[in-house]
Amino acid sequence: MSILQMKGKILVTGGAGVIGRPLVGKLLQNGAELSVIDLAERPKEWPKEVCYLQTDINQLDKDQLLKINPDYCFHLAASFERSEESPEFFQKNFYNNILLSHALLYHLQRCDCLKKIIFASSYLVYNPEDYFFKTPPKKRVNLSEVSSLSPRNLCGNAKLLHENELNFISRHSSFKAVSARIFRVYGKGSHDIISRWTRLLIAGKAIKIYGKESVFDYIYADDVAEGLIRLAESEIEGVVNLGTGKSRRVAEVLAILKEHFPEMDVEDEEHSSLYEASQACMEEFVKAVKWRPTTTLEKGIPKIIAYEKTTGLK
Numbered sequence: 306m307s308i309l310q311m312k313g314k315i316l317v318t319g320g321a322g323v324i325g326r327p328l329v330g331k332l333l334q335n336g337a338e339l340s341v342i343d344l345a346e347r348p349k350e351w352p353k354e355v356c357y358l359q360t361d362i363n364q365l366d367k368d369q370l371l372k373i374n375p376d377y378c379f380h381l382a383a384s385f386e387r388s389e390e391s392p393e394f395f396q397k398n399f400y401n402n403i404l405l406s407h408a409l410l411y412h413l414q415r416c417d418c419l420k421k422i423i424f425a426s427s428y429l430v431y432n433p434e435d436y437f438f439k440t441p442p443k444k445r446v447n448l449s450e451v452s453s454l455s456p457r458n459l460c461g462n463a464k465l466l467h468e469n470e471l472n473f474i475s476r477h478s479s480f481k482a483v484s485a486r487i488f489r490v491y492g493k494g495s496h497d498i499i500s501r502w503t504r505l506l507i508a509g510k511a512i513k514i515y516g517k518e519s520v521f522d523y524i525y526a527d528d529v530a531e532g533l534i535r536l537a538e539s540e541i542e543g544v545v546n547l548g549t550g551k552s553r554r555v556a557e558v559l560a561i562l563k564e565h566f567p568e569m570d571v572e573d574e575e576h577s578s579l580y581e582a583s584q585a586c587m588e589e590f591v592k593a594v595k596w597r598p599t600t601t602l603e604k605g606i607p608k609i610i611a612y613e614k615t616t617g618l619k
Contacts, residue, residue, distance in 0.1 A: 311335045311534055314418065316375035318362060318409060319382030321345040323495040324425065324487075328379060328530035329355065335534075340373045343382065362405045370412040377537050378413055380406065381425045383460070390458050402463035410470060419480040423537045425529075426468055426484040426544070428522075428583060429461030430454050441518035442582035445552045449586035450486070450544050468544060481542045485533060488548030488585045491605065492526025493612040499523070499558060503606075503613050506562065511570035517555040520582040522548035525605040528598035535594035548585025549598045561606050 315332055319325050320341035326348065332339055333352070340356040342365075347357040358369070362382060384401035386394045406424075413419055428448060432455035436446040456462040468484040475482040491497040502512045524547065532547045563569055591597050 311377075311538055312337055313376035314338045314374060315340070316370070316373055316378045317341045318378070318380050319343055319425075320379075321348055322381060323492040323497075323526045324490065324529050324533075325381050326494070327492070327527040328381070328533060331530055331534060340375065363400065363408050365408065365412060367412070371415055374416045374418045375413075376418050376420050378409075378419065378422045379425075379533055379537070380409060380422060382409075383425070383463075385460055390460070394459060398459040398463055402460060403466060406463070406467040407470065410467075410474060413480075414474065414478060421480055421537055422471060422475070422482040423533050424467060424471055424482065424484040425533070426464045426486045427461060428486050428488045428546070428548070428585065429458060430456050430465040430468070430486060431583075433457040433579075433581075436583040437579040437581055439579060442520060442580050444582065445520055445584040446582050447584050447586045448546065450546060450589055472543060475542065483536050483539075483541055484544045485529075485536060485547040486544060486585075487529055488522035488524050488546070488583070490526055490529055491523055491609065492529075493609065494616070495526065499606060500609055500613065502558075502562060503609050506566045506569050507610075507613055511572050513572045513574050514555065514559065515574050516576040516578070516580055517559060517573070519555050519580045520552045520584070521555070522550070522552045522583060522585045523558070523602055523605075524548050524598055525600035525608075528600050531596075532590070532594070532598060535596055536590075539593045541589075541593035545590050545593065546585040546587060547590060547598075548587065549601075550585050550587035552582070552584035553602055558602060558606070561602055565607065565610055 315337045317325055317329060320329050321343040342358045342362055382405060384397050431448050432453040435453060456465050471482040471484060491499040505512050529547060587597060
């Protein structure tokens with residue numbers, strides 16, 4: 306749990322999501338006055354003190370955010386496609402990522418109490434030519450905030466566009482903004498690959514594996530939430546990485562799962578695409594907040610298994 310005591314009026318967009326839920330939980334423990342906007346239904350476990358708006362940010366009334374007038378805004382709301390993006394995602398990305406973020410920033414500019422916007426960006430903004438390989442990678446590629454940019458998909462493009470919008474508007478406003486380039490998130494109730502594999506294994510089904518030599522910087526959602534709070538309370542502005550700084554091979558994830566599912570059935574499919582070997586350079590983050598994520602895969606995966614066995618996505 307955060308050692309910080311972040312109080313005041315706080316707005317969280319996408320607060321019912323995999324990062325949003327632990328973020329809201331931590332902020333409630335710190336005594337914040339919380340407002341959450343999300344398209345999803347209000348989580349049943351949340352106390353009545355949380356002001357919940359189940360609505361589309363693109364359709365907000367011009368005065369709704371003025372009434373909240375937050376001191377801080379954590380902007381998490383976004384749409385993703387977990388595998389290769391489809392043509393149908395083209396319009397969804399434009400509406401739920403590009404237009405939505407622009408509309409939110411337009412309204413927030415009018416809030417005179419606003420101190421800082423914390424945006425959940427993504428490592429997808431980096432140039433994939435730097436960390437994709439035709440053969441199994443022998444080393445991790447440490448991506449820093451000054452690594453070359455060339456978003457690898459539509460979602461990455463939307464994230465980079467909003468980073469640029471935030472940087473521009475914050476230079477001409479009284480509030481600060483920081484964009485956290487988040488790496489490979491996994492968490493409770495998510496559609497990430499670790500959660501999907503866990504659900505299949507609990508159901509006694511086989512899991513299909515492509516490219517187990519690929520390397521990813523997996524970060525637990527609760528650690529992302531903690532990191533975002535610490536960024537809010539820090540002086541850092543602009544962009545900063547948020548991962549663990551310690552990438553792991555897909556094969557290592559499988560080995561941990563096998564400890565919990567000794568009879569698991571793995572179908573090793575032919576790998577016809579490129580191999581990834583990305584890793585967050587965390588120097589700027591650690592320097593700014595004096596903390597680093599602590600949840601290893603060995604600690605995080607059992608939490609996912611326990612959650613899926615008792616609660617899980619049905």
